[in-house]
């Protein structure tokens with residue numbers, strides 16, 4: 001680890017008599033602390049670097065376009081594989097999750113911050129946060145065994161009554177293992193992220209603005225629109241993007257629910273679809289050397305996408321205030 | 328701009344509004360009455376063959392929304408109608424969020440408890456060695472050992488790094504470098520767990536040439552743990568009053584001793600909360616384990632050599648088998664896993680609440 | 688258009704905590720009434736019950752009557768939204784909506800109401816904005832930058848913007864909770880002049896910790912005090928400002944106005 005304790009100015013808070021013993025200890029301790037801080041940067045850099053390094057063999061071996069191919073035969077000779085289908089499935093399932101989770105998450109946050117009876121509000125917040133503690137493997141199992149049979153009717157209804165919208169049209173008559181169901185499970189999984197971060201932002205709305213709106217004769221909803229939403233907009237966008245980052249990178253639940261297929265199928269209620277993360281988990285143990293490298297390459301793309309999404313989210317909100325979302 | 332007289336001129340309309348305080352209001356029983364009517368009509372429509380193929384309770388919910396909004400619009404006016412609609416929708420969001428939580432917990436309990444507690448405690452003491460996927464029996468002993476060892480190792484590595492990074496950010500961090508560290512700690516929270524697994528695989532197994540092991544899995548969990556610990560510790564250190572630090576400096580105690588002896592102990596309960604939250608988060612991770620240690624059916628006490636089972640990968644494995652007996656075992660494993668995670672999670676939250684700083 | 692207020696036997700609670708007990712008083716239309724008293728004795732609390740802003744705080748409620756021209760604003764069929772529209776409020780800290788322009792801040796209240804027959808076209812809005820800003824003595828200072836954010840103004844200007852926002856909805860009564868305490872002396876003078884103008888048209892109740900200010904702007908003054916340590920606040924006495932400051936009936940009032948405590 002590199003040592004950054006070089007810019008060690010005199011600390012005016014340390015009295016002179018103790019400089020002898022204090023200085024050395026301080027320098028060492030400070031070195032450890034900075035080292036730990038820099039370790040975070042090093043890790044983030046190393047993730048990128050090692051993934052790039054180890055994806056090179058497969059990218060060189062690929063006989064087709066890595067970005068537009070919808071097949072995955074990296075261990076064939078010549079190797080044929082690309083991420084188009086993965087990108088499609090990842091983006092579509094995450095989009096479905098966002099469409100469902102963002103409004104509901106904002107609703108929950110509003111409920112807890114402004115609507116719920118005060119004595120129980122923090123308990124209700126705790127209960128909704130419990131969703132965040134449920135491991136994704138359990139969401140996957142539940143989605144597969146409990147939710148999927150119950151979503152059949154909804155998917156069929158979408159086909160029967162909204163089938164004229166191409167994405168809801170189901171040409172197979174089979175409604176299970178679809179991107180739609182994966183999206184619904186993802187929505188439930190990112191809901192606590194979206195609602196917890198949004199709630200933090202709502203709580204920061206100064207009560208002067210809330211009272212200012214009410215004193216003008218606004219109803220509660222008008223107060224929300226007048227004082228809460230404009231003030232919280234960056235935070236809400238950021239919450240949605242943090243949720244999006246989660247949804248894009250979720251592996252196990254998606255891997256369990258989708259019947260992995262390397263196609264781009266806009267009929268989202270039909271079986272099929274795939275995602276970066278699910279594909280890595282599913283293909284990992286049957287992959288040869290180039291296969292592993294190809295999976296690493298797809299993981300690199302996923303890493304970069306989530307990196308951009310998360311950096312944007314953090315950047316938007318850091319211009320206003322510190323929201324961590326780490327818990 | 329029109330020239331206007333200084334004397335206020337009021338239109339008769341606006342007077343009529345602001346001079347009557349009593350707004351026409353729906354009676355108190357209105358929501359209940361609307362709800363009952365909506366349920367009755369919705370159920371009737373459902374029994375008579377439904378409209379648009381909607382389930383009766385969906386029809387009832389829509390009838391309630393429309394009915395209440397229309398009634399309110401007619402009596403109370405547009406603004407109150409919208410307010411009521413928004414209120415109803417916001418309450419609905421909350422209920423909608425509770426439904427999956429309840430369903431998940433209920434399913435895990437109803438489907439898992441049976442498996443776990445038949446022949447108690449064999450589910451906790453046996454492994455899957457020589458157990459046929461088609462037959463009931465076997466247990467999660469090897470998975471529990473794997474999970475505990477892996478999580479413990481990752482905590483041993485991640486906790487000091489996380490705490491020291493937080494110390495850096497709060498006590499030393501100034502300028503550009505601290506900003507970058509702080510920013511990337513946040514970004515690191517968003518690193519997908521499978522990417523953490525991929526990284527450890529490339530770094531530890533491909534490049535350094537080690538075998539798959541519980542330790543490799545623990546390393547991937549370290550990456551997921553660090554940001555959680557840094558953030559919670561940082562929040563805690565920030566609320567340690569500055570007076571405390573200054574009082575210590577005034578006694579001539581060097582900065583590092585002040586931090587170790589005074590600042591960190593003051594923030595201890597918060598730091599423990601953070602560690603417990605981090606443990607709860609990583610104990611349920613499946614994806615990185617699949618890449619770095621894979622599955623195992625038998626007991627492997629040694630985390631440094633060979634594949635090791637863990638609770639999440641146990642569940643994954645049993646689901647993949649697909650037989651009735653295996654899926655039942657998967658629910659059993661899920662039950663044990665959720666118990667493990669919830670103990671840490673709820674424990675952390677309770678601790679946080681008990682020791683919460685009163686200033687808020 | 689200004690209305691009178693009659694408060695009788697009002698007990699004000701924050702959850703279980705009785706903050707103010709047994710307040711009874713009347714406010715005549717088109718007068719300025721000042722509330723004075725040591726801090727924590729319930730001046731703001733009483734003020735906020737006059738337009739039902741008190742109940743916005745979770746768990747807060749009142750017992751008693753507040754009549755606005757004879758109509759009890761706490762009657763069960765009264766809509767608090769109408770009450771607050773009729774009785775405007777200006778807060779201690781200026782609170783223009785930070786994401787809105789000066790223009791939008793002024794019309795924020797009117798935009799809520801969409802009454803049949805009242806034109807809400809650009810020209811009539813412009814007229815309301817000009818009238819309200821002139822009413823708040825702010826027009827000349829901001830007329831060239833109406834589309835700039837309200838938060839860019841100085842503290843005193845922001846407070847006058849809040850007054851403009853409050854009078855734009857043409858209320859009957861204006862409540863002001865220490866409107867000058869966050870302002871410099873010049874801005875304070877500007878607000879005091881404004882109150883002088885506004886009392887021609889509105890019933891005004893103002894909380895102030897500044898006794899000179901109470902003496903300057905008000906015709907009636909009410910003195911609040913705690914009944915004792917750990918006891919609820921109460922109104923000690925109320926009367927013409929001149930009398931309260933020269934020959935009050937109560938000893939406590941005399942001590943307070945002569946600066947002997949508080």
Ligand SMILES: Nc1ncnc2c1ncn2[C@@H]1O[C@H](COP(=O)(O)OP(=O)(O)O)[C@@H](O)[C@H]1O
Pocket residue numbers: 701704706724725726727728729730731732733744920
């Ligand atoms: N939001 C609140 N919740 C609970 N108690 C409050 C609240 N606001 C004020 N109080 C209490 O009510 C009493 C009167 O406060 P306040 O009306 O603000 O006094 P003043 O304006 O005269 O300084 C005080 O004891 C104060 O602690």
Ligand SMILES: [Mg+2]
Pocket residue numbers: 730731732
């Ligand atoms: Mg006050």
